[in-house]
Amino acid sequence: MSGSFRTAAVIGAGTIGLSWTALFAGHGLTVAVSDPRPDLADAVAEALARFAPHLTALGLDVDGLADRVHIASDVTGAVRDADIVQENGPESVEFKKELFATLVRTAPRHALLLSSSSAIPATAFTEEIEDAGRILIGHPFNPPHQMPLVEVVPGERTSQDAVQRAVDFYTFLGRTPVVVHKEIPGFVGNRLQYVVAREATYLVQQGVVGPEDVDKVLRNSLGIRWATVGLFLGQHLGGGPGGYRHIVTHIGKSMDEMVTAGEPSQDPECEERVIRAVEKAYGSSPSTELGELRDRRQLAVLTALKQVSEQGSRTGEEKD
Ligand SMILES: NC(=O)c1ccc[n+]([C@@H]2O[C@H](COP(=O)([O-])OP(=O)(O)OC[C@H]3O[C@@H](n4cnc5c(N)ncnc54)[C@H](O)[C@@H]3O)[C@@H](O)[C@H]2O)c1
Numbered sequence: 438m439s440g441s442f443r444t445a446a447v448i449g450a451g452t453i454g455l456s457w458t459a460l461f462a463g464h465g466l467t468v469a470v471s472d473p474r475p476d477l478a479d480a481v482a483e484a485l486a487r488f489a490p491h492l493t494a495l496g497l498d499v500d501g502l503a504d505r506v507h508i509a510s511d512v513t514g515a516v517r518d519a520d521i522v523q524e525n526g527p528e529s530v531e532f533k534k535e536l537f538a539t540l541v542r543t544a545p546r547h548a549l550l551l552s553s554s555s556a557i558p559a560t561a562f563t564e565e566i567e568d569a570g571r572i573l574i575g576h577p578f579n580p581p582h583q584m585p586l587v588e589v590v591p592g593e594r595t596s597q598d599a600v601q602r603a604v605d606f607y608t609f610l611g612r613t614p615v616v617v618h619k620e621i622p623g624f625v626g627n628r629l630q631y632v633v634a635r636e637a638t639y640l641v642q643q644g645v646v647g648p649e650d651v652d653k654v655l656r657n658s659l660g661i662r663w664a665t666v667g668l669f670l671g672q673h674l675g676g677g678p679g680g681y682r683h684i685v686t687h688i689g690k691s692m693d694e695m696v697t698a699g700e701p702s703q704d705p706e707c708e709e710r711v712i713r714a715v716e717k718a719y720g721s722s723p724s725t726e727l728g729e730l731r732d733r734r735q736l737a738v739l740t741a742l743k744q745v746s747e748q749g750s751r752t753g754e755e756k757d
């Protein structure tokens with residue numbers, strides 16, 4: 438356990454907060470959880486039981502996992518001894534404004550105050566908060582206990598020390614923190630996901646392809662490439678001797694002439710057709726089996742990538 442991170446508070450124990458809780462406890466932190474949901478204790482117990490095998494697969498010791506997690510009576514109780522507070526409440530500026538004003542008043546003065554927000558920059562909810570230097574975004578991808586990325590996005594008044602402590606914290610958790618240097622709604626990952634999702638929606642609306650085949654296209658091409666080398670290195674490697682420059686000056690130019698990004702219709706009927714197509718393909722509610730399939734596949738990919746990285750670092754070839 439890292440000396441400066443011993444106790445974490447998780448505010449909001451839904452999809453993201455429960456996953457963070459498991460990851461924090463899996464790394465030996467004492468975790469206090471606060472959420473008004475009436476089934477909080479059961480939800481935490483169920484999540485820890487469900488996620489424990491994932492943590493084991495990632496090499497963590499889950500002995501005593503549940504003993505390190507406590508249900509707090511309220512936010513003040515949850516943050517009282519916190520070194521780190523990770524907020525995972527509703528994606529609402531007003532909610533986060535009110536909550537972080539409370540956190541600044543009630544958490545220890547040294548505590549780092551982090552929001553999991555998917556798209557809201559910290560400056561949007563800290564304008565009226567005097568002590569904003571220790572507030573920033575730590576945006577994970579779902580589920581945080583599996584997905585390595587955490588986008589660390591400082592607000593206009595976030596201190597450099599807080600940014601570094603956030604990077605150190607997420608690194609301690611075995612995550613891959615990426616510091617986003619300029620605030621923009623949606624940060625990086627979600628902006629990229631947003632434009633791909635819009636184009637995919639357009640293609641389904643136009644009858645070019647169904648949702649399942651969009652997924653099959655991504656799983657059998659870009660998903661593999663982007664998980665292994667990312668977008669720019671992928672294009673550089675695909676450009677022959679000329680690398681990325683060739684892609685841009687030749688292939689890119691013809692794409693520019695031929696391809697115009699689709700504009701998905703926001704007509705309710707058109708949107709409903711896509712929703713129905715997805716539900717026809719995958720069911721109206723994500724099944725446990727589909728979630729377990731995702732988890733198995735994601736853990737297999739992460740394990741394989743870790744093995745390659747360990748081999749590479751031994752031979753000095755690995756570039757992160
Ligand atoms: N779901 C995702 O894929 C995902 C991924 C990354 C980040 N996020 C972000 O994480 C945050 C939470 O998203 P989620 O998907 O876990 O939402 P969720 O709806 O699953 O969970 C939100 C939780 O907040 C709780 N809550 C409501 N008011 C509260 C209060 N006053 N104090 C404490 N808890 C309160 C709710 O009871 C609920 O359990 C959002 O900001 C979201 O943008 C979501």
Ligand SMILES: O=C(O)[C@@H](O)[C@@H](O)[C@H](O)[C@@H](O)CO
Nearest residue numbers: 554555577578579626627630
């Ligand atoms: O995909 C994710 O897990 C993240 O980008 C989330 O922040 C985001 O809310 C998505 O779930 C939906 O866009």
